[in-house]
Amino acid sequence: MSTALNIEFVSDVSCPWCVVGLYGLTKALDILRDEVRAEIHFQPFELNPKMGPQGQNITEHISEKYGSTPEQSQKNREMIRARGAELGFAFRTDGNSRIYNTFDAHRLLHWAALEGLQLPLKEALFKAYFSEGGNPSDHDQLVQIAESVGLDRQRAGEILASDEFAREVREEEQLWLSRGVSSVPTVVFNGQYAVTGGQPVESFVMAIRQIMAEAKGGTVS
Template identity: 85%
Template sequence: MSAPLKIDFVSDVSCPWCVVGLYGLTQALHILRDEVSAEIRFQPFELNPKMAPEGQNITEHITEKYGSTPEQSQKNREMIRARGADVGFAFRTDGNSRIYNTFDAHRLLHWAGLEGRQQPLKEALFKAYFTDGGSPSDPVQLANIAESTGLDRSRAEAILGSDEFAKEVREEEQAWLSRGVSSVPTVVFNGQYAVTGGQPVETFVGAIRQIISEAKGGTVS
């Protein structure tokens, strides 16, 4: 009998390591499909909550925020591209890409969770931004993405044209900050075990088996 596993995936849709982490996690869950019955809930985190709607050039932003040189940014993108390829995801960002405000995307994700369509929307948002070069702050693009995952377009447009779910998203963001989450992805299993960063598949497999074993009162060497 498979063990139940509740997973809170705290992340931002403009975070490349969150893509690597999600695809690593889902592949690990596929490997463990006979051992665990997992439920993933995507939790909001904004890397750049004060970012203007028009966004900012990615190289310029990384230099300002982290002090990285353009060469370091390029090397980091190449590393992320390789890690994405390992899990079957195509990163196509370059030095001319932009960083955007993601709050409205998180509001849509909150709604998608109520509709049971959160993971398809999350993956579509990742692809739209990192593979197709789209903007996760553009309401028309967001409505298109929502519709492409089977969500009701007119409902998505109504949410984007209002402040609906803004309070809920801000409360969720604050709750995770208050629990000490300061970087993403942070993957929390059963409300108590956390794995951070874009970990490879085998790391997630090992962590999940350890968690299951401890829950059953056993040990894993």
């Protein structure tokens, strides 16, 4: 008999390690499909909440924020590209890519959860940004992405043209910050076990089996 597992996936749309973490997690859940019934809920986190509408060059941004040289940034992108390829995801960002504000994308994700389409929208947003060079703060692009996963185009446009779900997203962001989340992805299982970073598939499998064993009062050998 399979065990129910609630998963809170705290992440940002412009975070490459969040892509690696999500694909590692979903592949682990596929391996464990006979053992666990999982529900994934995406929670908002903004890496760059003050980013302006025009965005910023990625190399310049990482240099300013983390002190990384262009060579270090390039090496990091190559590592992420290799991890993505192992999981079947194509990272195509380069030194000319841009970082954007993601608040409106989080508002759409909040709505998509109410419509039962949050996971497809999250994956489509990742693909649009990292594989296709899209802008996750551009309303026209966001409407197209929403429609591509089965969400109502007109409703998406109405949400983006207003401040609908802004309060809810900000409250959720503050909640996770208050719980000590300072980096993403942070994956919280059953409200008490946290795994951080873009972990490999095997690490997620081991963590989930350990959590399930502890929930049953046993241990994993």
